[in-house]
Structure formats: structure tokens, C-alpha cells
Amino acid sequence: MNSIQFSIILSIFSSSILFSQIGINNNTPLTTLDITAKNATGTSTHADGILIPRVDRQRAQSMNSVPVATMIYLDNIATGTQAGTAANIDTTGYYYYNGTSWIKLNPMNNIYTSDGPLSGMRSVTTNGNTINFVNGTSNVGIITTSTEGKFSATGSTRGTLILSSGTSLVDTHVDEASEAQISSSGNSTKLSIGTNNATPLALKTNGTDQLTLLSNGTMGIGTTAPSAAFELASGTTNTSGLRLTNLTSSSPISTGQALGVDATGNVVTVANPSPTNVSTSSVNSTAASDFNVNDLAETIVSGTSQTITVPTGGKALFINFMLGVDYVNTPAGSGTAYYEARLYIDGVATDCYMRTQEVGISTNASFTISTIKFLDAGNHTIDVRMQRTFNNGTTSGANMICTPMSMSFNASYLN
Structure with a gap:
């Protein structure tokens, strides 16, 4: 038996010297060692192949000065320890030596059969295909195209994306034929939604922006370009668009300032109206002194002069004057003259007057003047003056x- 083995070794050695290449089952080796199957085809039951050394883990762990690329088959991991050069030997199979430790050759474990850490970053080129993780009708998908990257989570009744950090959660979900929702829970202190550059934040419905928040903090409803801290555009002329459901015209009045709008629609405070009261200056008399009336000048009716103080802003003055006089004498001349009573303000005649005809001695006449005049703020003097406006035979200058x-x-105004 030993002579046969030596002959084989000698034959291989001689062939290697002659050709520098070794062929097994062939005379024209194409590489350093070229092995041709004894039975490459057919139904032969003889085994073809290479049977490399088989060792247990303890033996592999004990080897010293192992050349790089040495290959072995680990047939038993019950011996030795998973340490040193055997740190990667955790299952039976083919291993090669990389100069530091034994490395598993084409390991059979994968995400479908076992867990384990990645030794480095991995990139999957999908070549336009979708990666789906499917469980029945539910799936999580990663879709990439040349212009789009998309992540989807699909369920028959709900699609959900949950982000967590400790006990803080952000839950984004959508229910079939129901609501879509983004919410935070756990010990998170705030749900912040916005932009980190100088662009607006918009909320839209039915494809249209309904609420816009600009980068300067101004907010608009019904407008995408608010010019105030808050601007509301109702879209309807003479309608603000702001409704206070629980504060209506039937609500009781309380203290505070009233609100109004300026020319551009800004809401401003306006002065509360003061309670209305009547300020009156009046004269009521039946014992005034006699006075002479002629055609040459106006004579103040005794007792009618009064001073009115009008407050800031001015007031509309309501003036009412009723006078009954008795003509005492018959002036020189003949006929019956005409007499006029006219209202004066600050010594200036107004357009308010009344005229009557004197019909003889010991007769009387009635004058009534009612009017409204707007006066500026300050003090004003009001009186009534009489004059003969048509002598009708009476001597001019006769009293x-x-x-x-x-x-x-009386003269009065509303406060």
C-alpha cells in the first residue's frame, strides 16, 4: 500500500516539474490544479468532487502559522471556544483563514433564518424594483425610482407609522373610510410641526390653502398673504367672517371698551358712549321789562339773552322760543305795521324768524321759533331781537x- 501511494505522489511531482500544472483525470490542465470529474454525466453512483480536511473547532483553534487562504471544513463546534482565531466559528461549514481568524465561507444564515449584527453598512440597489415586507394583506414597502423615494405602510383597515424614543411616541395613521391622524403620546413635551427655513406653513382642505402662517409670524385665514398678525378674509363683502357663538346681541352688557374697525379693516378700540342726558338753558318769565321796537335797529327782547357752554366736539343745539307781547301805544303815523322776532347767535342774525302784523292799540301778538343749530365747542350767546320791518304808514323811528x-x-343739547 505504501509503495502505491509513493508512486502516485512521484507521478504528480514529476508532472508538476514537467508542466508546472497538475491535471487529474485530464492530460491538459488549464490551471495549477485542474480536476476533471471521473463521471461528468450519466447515472454513475460513484462520488466525484474534492474532500478537504475536516476538523473540529478545537483543532482549528489550535493551529499555528496557518497560511492565508487555507480552507477547512468544521464538522464539530462542541469542542474548543468561540474565541481567538475561532471567534467566527459558530456553526459547522466551510471556513478559510484570512491571516487573523477563520472566516465562514458562504454562510447559510440570513435574515430569513437567523438574527445577527451587520459588520458594516449595506446598500441594496433595487434597480427600479420595490422591496416589500408582506404579512397577509398588510405590507411595508420601500419604493424608489430615478426621481422619487417612498416608504409605505399598508394594512387592510389601518396604515400606521410609529416613531418612538424611549416612551415618547409619534403615531401617524389612516383608517379605511375614517380619519387620518398625527398624534404624540408618552412623555413627549410638544408636537411641533413647521418649517426650518423662511417658507410659509399652510393647512389646506380640498386642495386649497385655507390657513397660512408666514415666516414672520403673521397668520391668515382665507388669504395666503396676511399683512397683520392675524388677518381674516371672509370672501363676502361687509361680512367679517368672525363669529362668537356664545357672545351675541342678547348677551348682557358688561364693563370694558367697545370694538370697531378702521378704514382698512383693523380691529380697534373705540370710546364707550356716555349715558345720554339733556343739558338745557332756559328762560321762563311773565314779568320781563317793557321794550321799544322801531324800524331803525333790532331790540333785544328783555329776558331772552342766555349763555350756552358747548362741550368738546360741538353739539347740535335744539332751540325753542315762544313769546306773547302786548302792543301798548299807537306810534305816530297811520296804518298797521309789521313786526319781526328773529333768533341771534353770538350777535349774528340767523335765518330763523317770525313776522306778525299789528292790528291796533291794545292788541297782542304771538311769536314762535323752533330750530336746530350745530355749534362748535365753547361759550355762545343766544337771544331774540325784534324790529319793525314794514312801517305801512307808521312814522319811521317811532317806537x-x-x-x-x-x-x-330754551336751548338744549344731548350728551
Whole structure:
């Protein structure tokens, strides 16, 4: 038996010297060692192949000065320890030596059969294909194209994406024929949604921006370009678009300032109206002094002069004057003259007057003046003056003595 083995070794050695290449089952080796199967085809039951050394883990761990690329087959891991050069030997199979330790050759474990850490970053080129993790009708998919990267989570009744850090959670989900929702829970202190550059944040419905928040903090509803801290555009003329459901015209009045709008629609405070009261200056007399009336000048009716103080802003003055006089004498001349009572403000005649005709001695006449005049703020003097406006035979300059029989004169305004 030993002579046969030596002959084989000698034959191989001689062949290697002659050709520098070794062929087994062939005479024209193409590489350093070229092995041709004894039975490459057919139904022969003889075994073809290479049977490399088989060792247990302890033996592999004990080897010294192992050349790089040495290959072995680990047939038993019950011996030795998973340490040193055997740190990667955790299962039976083919191993090669990389100069430091034994490395598994084409390991059979993968994400479908076992867990384990990655030794480095891995990239999967999908070549336009989708990666799906499927469980029945539910799946998680990673879709990439030349212009789009997309992540999807699909369920028959709910699709959910949950991000967690400790006990803080952000839950994004959508239910079939129901709501879509983004919410935070756990011990998170805030759910912040926004931008980190100078671009607007918009909320839209039915494809249209309904609420816009600009980078300067101004917010608009119904407008994408708000010009105030908050701008509301109702889209309907003369309608603000702001409704206070629980504060209506039937709500009781409380203290505070009233609100109004300026010319551009800004909401501003306006002064609360003061309670309305009437300020009146009046004269009521039946004992005023006699006075003479002629055609040459106006004569102030005794007792009618009064001073009115109008407050800041001015007021509309309501003026009412009723005078009854008795004509005492018959002036020189003949005929019956005409007499006029006219309202004066600050010594200036107004357009408010009344004229009557004198019909003879011991007769009387009535004058009534009612008007409204707007006066500026300050003090004003009001009186009534009489004059003969048509002599009708009466001598010019002759006096008619008038005795007041009754007089009611008042001026009032609303505060």
C-alpha cells in the first residue's frame, strides 16, 4: 500500500516539474490544479468532487502559522471556544483563514433564518424594483425610482407609522373610510410641526390653502398673504367672517371698551358712549321789562339773552322760543305795521324768524321759533331781537312799546 501511494505522489511531482500544472483525470490542465470529474454525466453512483480536511473547532483553534487562504471544513463546534482565531466559528461549514481568524465561507444564515449584527453598512440597489415586507394583506414597502423615494405602510383597515424614543411616541395613521391622524403620546413635551427655513406653513382642505402662517409670524385665514398678525378674509363683502357663538346681541352688557374697525379693516378700540342726558338753558318769565321796537335797529327782547357752554366736539343745539307781547301805544303815523322776532347767535342774525302784523292799540301778538343749530365747542350767546320791518304808514323811528305777556325760551343739547 505504501509503495502505491509513493508512486502516485512521484507521478504528480514529476508532472508538476514537467508542466508546472497538475491535471487529474485530464492530460491538459488549464490551471495549477485542474480536476476533471471521473463521471461528468450519466447515472454513475460513484462520488466525484474534492474532500478537504475536516476538523473540529478545537483543532482549528489550535493551529499555528496557518497560511492565508487555507480552507477547512468544521464538522464539530462542541469542542474548543468561540474565541481567538475561532471567534467566527459558530456553526459547522466551510471556513478559510484570512491571516487573523477563520472566516465562514458562504454562510447559510440570513435574515430569513437567523438574527445577527451587520459588520458594516449595506446598500441594496433595487434597480427600479420595490422591496416589500408582506404579512397577509398588510405590507411595508420601500419604493424608489430615478426621481422619487417612498416608504409605505399598508394594512387592510389601518396604515400606521410609529416613531418612538424611549416612551415618547409619534403615531401617524389612516383608517379605511375614517380619519387620518398625527398624534404624540408618552412623555413627549410638544408636537411641533413647521418649517426650518423662511417658507410659509399652510393647512389646506380640498386642495386649497385655507390657513397660512408666514415666516414672520403673521397668520391668515382665507388669504395666503396676511399683512397683520392675524388677518381674516371672509370672501363676502361687509361680512367679517368672525363669529362668537356664545357672545351675541342678547348677551348682557358688561364693563370694558367697545370694538370697531378702521378704514382698512383693523380691529380697534373705540370710546364707550356716555349715558345720554339733556343739558338745557332756559328762560321762563311773565314779568320781563317793557321794550321799544322801531324800524331803525333790532331790540333785544328783555329776558331772552342766555349763555350756552358747548362741550368738546360741538353739539347740535335744539332751540325753542315762544313769546306773547302786548302792543301798548299807537306810534305816530297811520296804518298797521309789521313786526319781526328773529333768533341771534353770538350777535349774528340767523335765518330763523317770525313776522306778525299789528292790528291796533291794545292788541297782542304771538311769536314762535323752533330750530336746530350745530355749534362748535365753547361759550355762545343766544337771544331774540325784534324790529319793525314794514312801517305801512307808521312814522319811521317811532317806537312801539311792547310788554311781554308770556315767554318761554330754551336751548338744549344731548350728551
